Amino acid sequence: MNPSCPYCGGATTAAFMAQDWNRRIDARLFEYWRCNRCSLVFMYPVPEDLGRYYPSDYHHIPASAIELAANAEHERYKVDLLTRYCKAGRLIEIGPGNGGFAYLAKAAGFSVRAIEMSAACCRFLEDVVGVEAVRTTSERDALMSGPPADAIALWHVVEHLVDPFDLVRAAAERLSPGGVLILAAPNPSAFQFRLFRGRWTHVDAPRHVTLIPSAVLKQVAEASGLVLALETTLDEGSVGWDSFGWEFSLGTLSTMPRIRSRLRRLGRMLARVFAPIERVEGRGSAYTLVFRKPE
Numbered sequence: 001m002n003p004s005c006p007y008c009g010g011a012t013t014a015a016f017m018a019q020d021w022n023r024r025i026d027a028r029l030f031e032y033w034r035c036n037r038c039s040l041v042f043m044y045p046v047p048e049d050l051g052r053y054y055p056s057d058y059h060h061i062p063a064s065a066i067e068l069a070a071n072a073e074h075e076r077y078k079v080d081l082l083t084r085y086c087k088a089g090r091l092i093e094i095g096p097g098n099g100g101f102a103y104l105a106k107a108a109g110f111s112v113r114a115i116e117m118s119a120a121c122c123r124f125l126e127d128v129v130g131v132e133a134v135r136t137t138s139e140r141d142a143l144m145s146g147p148p149a150d151a152i153a154l155w156h157v158v159e160h161l162v163d164p165f166d167l168v169r170a171a172a173e174r175l176s177p178g179g180v181l182i183l184a185a186p187n188p189s190a191f192q193f194r195l196f197r198g199r200w201t202h203v204d205a206p207r208h209v210t211l212i213p214s215a216v217l218k219q220v221a222e223a224s225g226l227v228l229a230l231e232t233t234l235d236e237g238s239v240g241w242d243s244f245g246w247e248f249s250l251g252t253l254s255t256m257p258r259i260r261s262r263l264r265r266l267g268r269m270l271a272r273v274f275a276p277i278e279r280v281e282g283r284g285s286a287y288t289l290v291f292r293k294p295e
């Protein structure tokens with residue numbers, strides 16, 4: 001029997017099967033479903049040993065503060081976006097990984113608290129990035145037991161969670177009046193997803209448990225009292241995921257290094273060919289949402 005939608009309880013249709021094409025931890029097949037009512041795409045069943053699909057090299061830990069600073073520049077667009085909506089104050093980042101954004105936000109004057117499941121990342125965040133890091137696999141509990149925030153950021157985090165909706169509700173509650181919530185996630189309405197389906201690199205089975213339509217996240221956030229300030233698939237971050245999507249959806253077709261590098265080159269070329277289609281609002285590989293909590 002088909003599982004019902006974990007968000008709205010609606011009936012579902014089998015969408016596709018996928019393997020861990022990105023990392024090939026093993027050859028297990030994972031089943032994804034699509035809700036007929038809200039269009040949520042989700043994996044079911046969720047493997048109990050999901051943790052084993054996050055190997056110790058999942059996050060690259062920079063060797064030095066100099067490397068951290070150099071790498072962080074690729075995430076500069078995140079701070080530029082944040083400061084359009086919130087100039088300073090307390091920032092909570094959930095799932096910061098190796099902390100490029102946290103580092104830049106701290107340098108921009110934010111007081112940063114990181115909630116992260118990787119012990120190695122937490123050590124790096126505290127010792128090198130210089131921000132407070134809470135290590136947990138229960139992001140919601142860490143959020144609710146800590147101080148309120150002027151900004152909460154979830155950069156490509158919600159798709160990894162079995163219950164992303166509860167975390168969004170908790171974030172809405174934890175924001176100070178006037179505070180902002182920033183979310184970015186893969187877009188299940190993407191042109192590339194229609195093309196690649198289970199081979200789309202942003203499916204990232206089984207690490208991506210859900211691919212959430214932006215309309216669903218808007219519904220959850222708005223029901224929690226937040227007001228939409230920005231919705232786009234055309235910001236610098238989202239557009240970057242378009243070319244990444246082409247390069248790696250093709251690149252992971254082969255395990256042979258020479259063929260793989262040719263496929264990736266072809267992917268970068270196709271990214272330029274299809275850019276006019278993907279640079280239409282709503283069609284891109286990822287979306288960014290910004291919500292504000294009314295004063």
Ligand SMILES: [Zn+2]
Pocket residue numbers: 005006007008009010035036037038039040
């Ligand atoms: Zn649904």
